[in-house]
Amino acid sequence: MRTVMRTPRLLVAILFMLCAAVCANVAAAQGLTLQIVNGVPSAIPITVVPFGQQGSGPAAPVDVAQIVGMDLARCGKFRTLPNSEIVQSPTTGAQIKFATWQQLKQDYIVVGSASYDGGVLKVDYQLWDVNKQQMLLQNTVARQGSDLRRAGHEIADQIYQKIIGVRGAFDTRIAYVTMVGLGDHAQYALVVADSDGYNPQTVVRSHEALLSPTWSPDGKEVAYVSFESGNSAIYIQNIATGARRLVSSRPGINGAPRFSPDGKRLAVSLSFQGNPEIYVMDLGSGALTRLTHNLSIDTEPSWSPDGQSIIFTSDRSGKPQLYEIPAGGGSPQRITFQGQYNADVSVDYDGKKLAMVQGNGNVYRIAVMDRSTGGQEIFVSPGNLDDSPSWAPNASMLLYAATEGPRGVLYSVSADGRVRQRLVLSDGDVREPAWGPYRTP
Amino acid sequence: MNATVRVSVVALFCLAAAACAKKQEVKPAPPPEAAPPTAPATTEGAFTPADLQTNACLRTRVIYFDFDKSDIQSQFDNIVACHAKYLRDRPMARMTIEGNTDERGTREYNLGLGERRGNALASALEAAGASADQIKVVSYGEERPVCREHNEGCWHQNRRDNIVYTAE
Numbered sequence: 030m031r032t033v034m035r036t037p038r039l040l041v042a043i044l045f046m047l048c049a050a051v052c053a054n055v056a057a058a059q060g061l062t063l064q065i066v067n068g069v070p071s072a073i074p075i076t077v078v079p080f081g082q083q084g085s086g087p088a089a090p091v092d093v094a095q096i097v098g099m100d101l102a103r104c105g106k107f108r109t110l111p112n113s114e115i116v117q118s119p120t121t122g123a124q125i126k127f128a129t130w131q132q133l134k135q136d137y138i139v140v141g142s143a144s145y146d147g148g149v150l151k152v153d154y155q156l157w158d159v160n161k162q163q164m165l166l167q168n169t170v171a172r173q174g175s176d177l178r179r180a181g182h183e184i185a186d187q188i189y190q191k192i193i194g195v196r197g198a199f200d201t202r203i204a205y206v207t208m209v210g211l212g213d214h215a216q217y218a219l220v221v222a223d224s225d226g227y228n229p230q231t232v233v234r235s236h237e238a239l240l241s242p243t244w245s246p247d248g249k250e251v252a253y254v255s256f257e258s259g260n261s262a263i264y265i266q267n268i269a270t271g272a273r274r275l276v277s278s279r280p281g282i283n284g285a286p287r288f289s290p291d292g293k294r295l296a297v298s299l300s301f302q303g304n305p306e307i308y309v310m311d312l313g314s315g316a317l318t319r320l321t322h323n324l325s326i327d328t329e330p331s332w333s334p335d336g337q338s339i340i341f342t343s344d345r346s347g348k349p350q351l352y353e354i355p356a357g358g359g360s361p362q363r364i365t366f367q368g369q370y371n372a373d374v375s376v377d378y379d380g381k382k383l384a385m386v387q388g389n390g391n392v393y394r395i396a397v398m399d400r401s402t403g404g405q406e407i408f409v410s411p412g413n414l415d416d417s418p419s420w421a422p423n424a425s426m427l428l429y430a431a432t433e434g435p436r437g438v439l440y441s442v443s444a445d446g447r448v449r450q451r452l453v454l455s456d457g458d459v460r461e462p463a464w465g466p467y468r469t470p
Numbered sequence: 471m472n473a474t475v476r477v478s479v480v481a482l483f484c485l486a487a488a489a490c491a492k493k494q495e496v497k498p499a500p501p502p503e504a505a506p507p508t509a510p511a512t513t514e515g516a517f518t519p520a521d522l523q524t525n526a527c528l529r530t531r532v533i534y535f536d537f538d539k540s541d542i543q544s545q546f547d548n549i550v551a552c553h554a555k556y557l558r559d560r561p562m563a564r565m566t567i568e569g570n571t572d573e574r575g576t577r578e579y580n581l582g583l584g585e586r587r588g589n590a591l592a593s594a595l596e597a598a599g600a601s602a603d604q605i606k607v608v609s610y611g612e613e614r615p616v617c618r619e620h621n622e623g624c625w626h627q628n629r630r631d632n633i634v635y636t637a638e
Contacts, residue, residue: 240577261609298578304585326583328579328582329579342576372575386576416575
């Protein structure tokens, strides 16, 4: 017994030393790693053959074929052949031996080659139907500077659109908040990254909490809540220039900003008139229109895609539920009736699918309600403390935040909930993901 | 890692888990100084700033809430009474009430819930004679937990109002 007691004490010391070492490494490790959690056997089989090299220039610093394959795999609609099973390496359609890929039960094959010359990455690729032995796509994509990985996302988008018939959303960005350290040593950052978590770029740093990042429809700005002044305040910041403006620092809560689809207005939750109410701010004049009038908490407004109505969280019936109100004002209608707690809606591009945090007891999961099928709901996350759902602009996938042990992590999940992928920041807490709009090339 | 060490690691985690479980059973009651028997709410004579350091009731600067609730529990009545008396006795004194929640639920909703808890204490102080312009309420929602485990023992400690004197 004595040795058993002594060993843990030694181990505690070792664990403390390990923790200290990890903390010291905080600044060093800033990358995001990816893991496929679940696979779907019914997904479309596709092979992305590693791309060949064109010309005598240096090798491309990014593996474009791998980026394409990862994108297609994580959206849940495709199943990519692992590199270890790719037995031949064609780089053009003429080199494809279709019998091989038919035997491997592949429906589609992507081949290509890349050159990297003077900092410019150029990729020629082709998409072939394996069974029909027919070329479906042939294109050249070029990128330079810090945008090399976008070549892969762009190709994945083109393939997705050709096969699925819907615009791809891989060449997009996400925003999220990170926190490292505790208490007075806490360091918050608002980060913007590619949709797969790569290329993180810190937009704002603060020693006080940052929350609720949200994108302008043109993808150039983010609005967010910062406690840097000691109380909540809403800012809008240009991502490229860093220029920012304070849009609300009234007494009480300044929270939950969301841009209207035309980018001219901002829906917010403000409590300067006594308790949190939904307002719409005209961003040109700063004028406020108050939409809700009662003593409950009204917050987390989100616009319908046509800008005509706003869905928000209210506990006017006791627990938080979702309500819808005309954007110009009117009578709110309750729209959620399943689950004890429904909050923080994300509305998809056509307004049919509402993703929300649904709480039952101590379990909080992401639920998707389909309004086109009479409000049928599915859960797309396992819990127990999942929140901040955010649709991809084509509604193929969602981002959400989960708590694993002591820290927060981000997941992307296919719209049917069947394929999840963790985007893990290697240190600290990651939270409040927001999926940005389509990018212009 | 050999087998003994591995077993020890497991033992360590079990010990830690047991410690937490035990804490959870004891926790529902707030810290002992919350109900000091030696702090009658209606002290003869006026409070002075020195009392903030020495008076057991005034030294208590936190009250706790039930899950999803914002009503002031009767066990904190004496805390409300002594801080209200301090504000009455010291018209130049100013206080910020920081409302907080546990981690369950969404961040923005919890900002609202934290504010509701802060307002509940402010209203109770005002009902006991403090002036509204002496009190400011700030909600931090779930952003400033004092405990980071995912269990009721921890959540209970986080569902709180903190009293901060900004002028004594």
